[in-house]
Amino acid sequence: MAVHLPALPIEAWAATVGPDQAYRPLALLDSARITAVDARSWAAGVRPGQRRATALALEPALLIGRAEAERERQALRAVAWAALQFTPCVTEQGPHTVLLEVAASRRLFGGLERLSQRLCETLAPLRHQIQLACAPTAWGAALLARSAGSEPRPGLAPHAASLRALRTALDPLPLGLLCASAGELDMLQGMGLQHLGDLRALPRQGLARRFGPELLLRLDRARGEAPDPREWVSLPAVFEARLELFARADTTEQVVHGADMLLNRLVHWAQARQARVAGFTLEMAHERRHRHGDTPERTALPITLAQPCADVAHLRALLRERLARTPLPAPTLALCLRCDELAHVAPPDGELFPTRARAQEGLARLVEHLQARLGADRVHGLASVPDHRPERGVGQAVVQPFNALRGHAAAATPEASASVDARYRRPDPSPPAADSATVTPHLTRPSWLLPEPVPLPERQGRPWLEGQALRLLAGPERIEAGWWDGPAAARDYFVAATPAGVLVWIYRMRLPQTQAEGGWMLQGWFG
Numbered sequence: 001m002a003v004h005l006p007a008l009p010i011e012a013w014a015a016t017v018g019p020d021q022a023y024r025p026l027a028l029l030d031s032a033r034i035t036a037v038d039a040r041s042w043a044a045g046v047r048p049g050q051r052r053a054t055a056l057a058l059e060p061a062l063l064i065g066r067a068e069a070e071r072e073r074q075a076l077r078a079v080a081w082a083a084l085q086f087t088p089c090v091t092e093q094g095p096h097t098v099l100l101e102v103a104a105s106r107r108l109f110g111g112l113e114r115l116s117q118r119l120c121e122t123l124a125p126l127r128h129q130i131q132l133a134c135a136p137t138a139w140g141a142a143l144l145a146r147s148a149g150s151e152p153r154p155g156l157a158p159h160a161a162s163l164r165a166l167r168t169a170l171d172p173l174p175l176g177l178l179c180a181s182a183g184e185l186d187m188l189q190g191m192g193l194q195h196l197g198d199l200r201a202l203p204r205q206g207l208a209r210r211f212g213p214e215l216l217l218r219l220d221r222a223r224g225e226a227p228d229p230r231e232w233v234s235l236p237a238v239f240e241a242r243l244e245l246f247a248r249a250d251t252t253e254q255v256v257h258g259a260d261m262l263l264n265r266l267v268h269w270a271q272a273r274q275a276r277v278a279g280f281t282l283e284m285a286h287e288r289r290h291r292h293g294d295t296p297e298r299t300a301l302p303i304t305l306a307q308p309c310a311d312v313a314h315l316r317a318l319l320r321e322r323l324a325r326t327p328l329p330a331p332t333l334a335l336c337l338r339c340d341e342l343a344h345v346a347p348p349d350g351e352l353f354p355t356r357a358r359a360q361e362g363l364a365r366l367v368e369h370l371q372a373r374l375g376a377d378r379v380h381g382l383a384s385v386p387d388h389r390p391e392r393g394v395g396q397a398v399v400q401p402f403n404a405l406r407g408h409a410a411a412a413t414p415e416a417s418a419s420v421d422a423r424y425r426r427p428d429p430s431p432p433a434a435d436s437a438t439v440t441p442h443l444t445r446p447s448w449l450l451p452e453p454v455p456l457p458e459r460q461g462r463p464w465l466e467g468q469a470l471r472l473l474a475g476p477e478r479i480e481a482g483w484w485d486g487p488a489a490a491r492d493y494f495v496a497a498t499p500a501g502v503l504v505w506i507y508r509m510r511l512p513q514t515q516a517e518g519g520w521m522l523q524g525w526f527g
Contacts, residue, residue: 004096
């Protein structure tokens with residue numbers, strides 16, 4: 001299967017154009033002549049080969065950029081990485097064509113038609129026009145895919161199911177598809193040749209003496225009459241892609257628009273390696289003449305995910321959140337995206353009904369958005385501390401990547417959450433439906449702790465709360481700790497209830513040093 005991208009040069013450059021100029025007709029220039037145009041320029045009459053002045057006369061709003069071979073190679077490489085999701089045998093063939101060996105993949109993906117549909121859906125985020133063709137030979141498939149023409153129009157090239165059908169389909173194709181240079185094509189056309197069938201009808205020995213054996217070798221490989229060895233595409237161990245913006249980016253949205261194509265290529269690279277992205281770094285190169293003082297030449301934005309993913313929309317949202325709180329020291333001219341943090345984990349299941357795993361995934365994405373917006377050092381989870389004192393039993397822990405949320409969620413049990421600080425509010429002391437005389441506590445620790453213990457008044461040896469006497473239900477539970485870091489805490493804890501049935505956690509010092517320490521103290525509420 002051949003995937004030909006007839007408008008690859010203009011599409012690769014269009015990704016560098018900001019959203020404020022995306023409506024304008026686009027064209028590429030090389031050596032003072034137009035080399036590629038988009039559909040709007042084509043409709044205005046602009047054609048490859050015209051001079052710059054002629055193109056601007058036909059379309060005054062034309063936006064012209066410079067053709068760059070490296071930019072086109074990176075775009076073609078991204079298409080090859082996306083194709084690796086369907087077969088390990090992928091190779092690049094110029095100009096602007098990727099070849100896939102799909103003989104062993106047709107049955108896996110439900111036939112050739114279904115495979116072609118899946119391939120088009122996978123390549124859609126890269127925003128390329130594609131022309132597909134299938135043939136028994138690699139060169140034959142490439143020629144059939146390119147035979148649809150280089151003008152920007154949709155459509156699929158013909159398919160050849162057998163060598164006989166392929167040879168019949170190749171004969172009427174123009175010679176320009178097979179020629180390696182414009183000079184070679186001019187010489188053949190000067191001999192009165194127009195199609196591949198005309199070339200095949202000539203004596204082979206005379207053609208080989210005049211043009212060399214390479215021309216006939218390409219023809220024989222296309223027809224399946226000569227072997228055609230290929231070198232398959234190999235994935236780099238580290239992803240790195242660079243994009244030079246057409247105009248300087250002064251806002252977050254302009255940077256995100258330029259980085260969107262890089263993120264799509266990153267996801268295709270990760271999926272080709274059968275992995276998910278765990279973190280990446282976006283580096284912005286700033287314009288030199290707008291930098292002053294200690295303004296850095298480049299700004300790096302590292303983003304670490306709490307849970308690895310391969311969702312471009314999620315990565316884009318995290319990048320936007322991070323850029324929103326990062327002021328640009330100077331306008332951005334180029335972007336570089338790097339990633340060497342991959343996680344080889346199983347993809348998420350597509351459950352019909354919500355499960356605990358799906359809820360955990362939603363929690364992880366929430367933490368990622370909060371870290372991107374507020375900073376990783378400002379988003380904390382719960383961590384158990386080896387200390388019997390309730391106010392020190394649980395501390396803050398920075399949420400780490402790679403599913404560390406599961407450990408924090410396990411720590412957030414009713415007993416562990418008892419030591420959360422004063423950000424929690426006391427629940428409403430509404431009476432339960434059952435009779436308060438039969439209420440028995442089911443928890444040995446309350447769900448809500450006060451930031452500091454509150455002294456309770458005492459009458460006839462009984463503690464009082466809000467003008468009502470408390471009734472002791474359970475206890476005492478003695479806790480002795482803290483001798484290693486200060487005054488020792490020796491307390492006797494009780495579970496008590498108000499006449500309305502609200503359960504509280506109170507204590508008194510076992511060996512009070514002062515009269516104030518000898519009274520009752522309110523530690524928490526059972527919510």
